[in-house]
Amino acid sequence: MVRGRPREEGIDDAVREAVRALLTETGYQRCTIDAVAARAGVGKAAVYRRWRSKAELVFAAVIHPVDLEPPEDTGSLRGDVEAVLGDIESSLDGVEVRHALPSLLADVRADPALEARFAEVFLGRELGYLVRMLDRAVARGELSRRPEPALVHAILLGPVLTWLHLFAEPVPSGGLAAALASPLHAAVVALDV
Amino acid sequence: MVRGRPREEGIDDAVREAVRALLTETGYQRCTIDAVAARAGVGKAAVYRRWRSKAELVFAAVIHPVDLEPPEDTGSLRGDVEAVLGDIESSLDGVEVRHALPSLLADVRADPALEARFAEVFLGRELGYLVRMLDRAVARGELSRRPEPALVHAILLGPVLTWLHLFAEPVPSGGLAAALASPLHAAVVALDV
Numbered sequence A, B: 001m002v003r004g005r006p007r008e009e010g011i012d013d014a015v016r017e018a019v020r021a022l023l024t025e026t027g028y029q030r031c032t033i034d035a036v037a038a039r040a041g042v043g044k045a046a047v048y049r050r051w052r053s054k055a056e057l058v059f060a061a062v063i064h065p066v067d068l069e070p071p072e073d074t075g076s077l078r079g080d081v082e083a084v085l086g087d088i089e090s091s092l093d094g095v096e097v098r099h100a101l102p103s104l105l106a107d108v109r110a111d112p113a114l115e116a117r118f119a120e121v122f123l124g125r126e127l128g129y130l131v132r133m134l135d136r137a138v139a140r141g142e143l144s145r146r147p148e149p150a151l152v153h154a155i156l157l158g159p160v161l162t163w164l165h166l167f168a169e170p171v172p173s174g175g176l177a178a179a180l181a182s183p184l185h186a187a188v189v190a191l192d193v
Helices: A008-026 A033-040 A044-050 A054-062 A077-092 A095-109 A112-140 A149-165 A176-190 B008-026 B033-040 B044-050 B054-062 B077-092 B095-109 B112-140 B149-165 B176-190
Strands: none
Touching: A008 A033, A008 A044, A008 A054, A008 A095, A033 A044, A033 A054, A054 A095, A054 A112, A077 A095, A077 A112, A077 A149, A077 A176, A095 A112, A095 A149, A095 B095, A112 A149, A149 A176, A149 B149, A149 B176, A176 B149, A176 B176, B008 B033, B008 B044, B008 B054, B008 B095, B033 B044, B033 B054, B054 B095, B054 B112, B077 B095, B077 B112, B077 B149, B077 B176, B095 B112, B095 B149, B112 B149, B149 B176
């Protein structure tokens, strides 16, 4: 397929599409930065300017970008928890992420510099948004003080990640976020003692 | 190192030690069934009689055996949740499991027959024990009926797995099981509505 080079602002989209297509067609191992650049019709330098490693590129393309949207303020902690769970569920669901995630985590685990960057760029961004959600709940009087954000992060992300990526079961009818919102809201409230 | 063949009843232990040593020394990729059998000083046939695949062998050696010990009855659901979390934490903690798990999950994900067997043998066993724990809580009057066991499984396993295998943070002082017992007990109780 021959096509022109995407303009600067179209590069992110072209790269994201190329990653998703290559993961489906050839798998994680063969979805290299060279292959992505060729498929997207962009220069390798343009790819490396944006993402420092293949793991980062794949994470941003299939899970969530570095500039993740902040979670909405629904007016209550219960609503905010369900909205965050919905964001986590939609970012972790899908055949590309299902196939890419274990290999991606193996790459990250094998390289301490990559692990540190991954923690800072992706997990750090998620954590920052949970801090906002918790501070809103404190401001509303729903929590007396902000619980440890990393525990809240594990409590909200863990069950969704485990269901979608470890269990081979269909999601409960109505979706995982709806099924988990009440119990995990209760868990966050129970941290406030 | 030359040593005699372990007697039948010592094979499991010899294989487990060989897997752990090879994972540390050479990593998951090179921890093959051949290498494990040679290191343990047992025949390959003896290894294949017990475990159908490398992924199964590694899981049983570093995470938990097929004949997992049932969780203790502590007399309350709160206590049982903390005991189960402690079992999960100790089975998922440690440098071998930290390095092996992503590659192991990538292998399982890539092979539907292996995935089905993994779900049956390991996850199925864990789920069966959670059903016992929940039924005890119903018998004590702590829950009105048994909540969906797969949701409880995701709620208890997910946060521990996520903290130990995704976050690069030290465990809270006192341990993860102690920090998560109250919030996750509240989550299980909140499923009972």
